[in-house]
Amino acid sequence: MPIKSFTQKFCIATALLVIGGLTACGGGSSSTTTTNPPPPPKLGQAAAAHHIKVGAAADSFYLSDASYSSILGSEFTQLQAENEMKFATLHPAATTYDFSGGDALVTFAQGHSMAVRGHTLVWHNQVPAWVTSGNYTSPQLSQILQDHITNVMQHYAGKVYAWDVINEAFNDDGTVRDTVWYDQPGIGFAGQGTAYIEQALNWAHTADPNARLIYNDYNDEWMGPKSDAIYAMAQDFKSRNIPLDGIGFQFHVDLSFDNPNALASVASNFQRFAALGLELHITELDLRLSDGSAASLAAQAKLYGELAAICVQQPKCTVFQTWGLTDKYSWIPGFFPGMGWALLWDANYQKKPAYTSVLTALQ
Numbered sequence: 001m002p003i004k005s006f007t008q009k010f011c012i013a014t015a016l017l018v019i020g021g022l023t024a025c026g027g028g029s030s031s032t033t034t035t036n037p038p039p040p041p042k043l044g045q046a047a048a049a050h051h052i053k054v055g056a057a058a059d060s061f062y063l064s065d066a067s068y069s070s071i072l073g074s075e076f077t078q079l080q081a082e083n084e085m086k087f088a089t090l091h092p093a094a095t096t097y098d099f100s101g102g103d104a105l106v107t108f109a110q111g112h113s114m115a116v117r118g119h120t121l122v123w124h125n126q127v128p129a130w131v132t133s134g135n136y137t138s139p140q141l142s143q144i145l146q147d148h149i150t151n152v153m154q155h156y157a158g159k160v161y162a163w164d165v166i167n168e169a170f171n172d173d174g175t176v177r178d179t180v181w182y183d184q185p186g187i188g189f190a191g192q193g194t195a196y197i198e199q200a201l202n203w204a205h206t207a208d209p210n211a212r213l214i215y216n217d218y219n220d221e222w223m224g225p226k227s228d229a230i231y232a233m234a235q236d237f238k239s240r241n242i243p244l245d246g247i248g249f250q251f252h253v254d255l256s257f258d259n260p261n262a263l264a265s266v267a268s269n270f271q272r273f274a275a276l277g278l279e280l281h282i283t284e285l286d287l288r289l290s291d292g293s294a295a296s297l298a299a300q301a302k303l304y305g306e307l308a309a310i311c312v313q314q315p316k317c318t319v320f321q322t323w324g325l326t327d328k329y330s331w332i333p334g335f336f337p338g339m340g341w342a343l344l345w346d347a348n349y350q351k352k353p354a355y356t357s358v359l360t361a362l363q
């Protein structure tokens with residue numbers, strides 16, 4: 001009988017550990033030869049059987065940290081630039097592109113047989129002042145965005161398999177967010193809802209017809225006004241053959257997420273997008289805590305495992321990615337004051353209980 005639930009897997013894993021421990025205790029003196037058990041699989045290896053890529057957001061600056069690069073290169077089958085493929089970094093002046101950080105990440109990924117996910121082409125944050133304060137007209141902004149998408153995607157064609165083309169374009173109430181790209185002044189579709197998103201997807205598809213094109217957001221993980229609006233857009237785009245291949249769900253969450261209603265809502269939400277034929281990517285998972293006590297780390301491990309299990313149980317969920325790998329470099333303390341401890345390795349590169357529960361769920 002296939003072992004399906006996370007709890008079943010966790011119990012079996014725990015039982016095996018206990019048996020292993022007892023054997024080790026009882027068997028010390030008389031045995032002659034001992035065969036070491038095979039090492040446990042790495043995260044990416046474990047998930048491969050489910051066709052899930054296990055990713056981490058990364059920064060080229062940290063690759064010289066040996067512990068960082070060794071974990072990144074061995075545990076993960078995908079990486080994504082945490083910042084180095086955003087507009088402001090790649091395109092700091094009107095006629096200047098700087099691909100150095102992104103290229104270093106791609107080189108690392110290729111050297112470790114990892115896939116690369118691109119992030120992000122159309123977003124309201126980390127847009128340089130030359131764009132936001134340039135007093136451009138809509139036709140000019142349209143040209144700027146089309147050129148940016150085209151140049152960046154062609155530079156990374158064949159190297160980046162999927163792009164977060166649009167990031168965070170909806171408000172939590174499901175209305176379209178006011179941004180420089182939508183209506184301030186926008187690229188020419190102000191007041192026309194998702195038409196500017198459609199335009200960006202079409203440009204992206206022309207720039208690299210082989211890349212998978214993703215819409216990515218936060219607070220779209222469960223059923224609600226925001227995911228309803230994204231679902232309506234996706235349904236419309238699929239019905240008209242607009243090139244949209246998947247939805248990204250960021251999953252910057254805390255322990256309040258660990259309740260049966262929220263988890264059931266995520267599974268149902270995933271299912272409705274899957275039914276449209278879309279891929280589902282967990283793109284930026286981290287689970288912030290207000291302290292690093294054993295109890296908090298155990299609660300964190302439980303929820304991490306439950307989320308990994310939702311991905312395993314949904315065939316269209318093909319990416320399970322965390323927003324970094326070590327608490328040493330996590331963005332959480334800087335953006336959520338007083339919070340931290342959000343990732344699978346602690347600040348000293350020790351595996352946390354959450355690592356084990358994710359590995360167990362992905363097997």
Ligand code: XIL
Binds near residue numbers: 082284
């Ligand atoms: C964050 C990075 O982690 C930080 O280093 C940076 O200062 C700000 O952006 N949603 C996204 C990501 O899509 O790009 C953000 O990344 C986190 C929230």
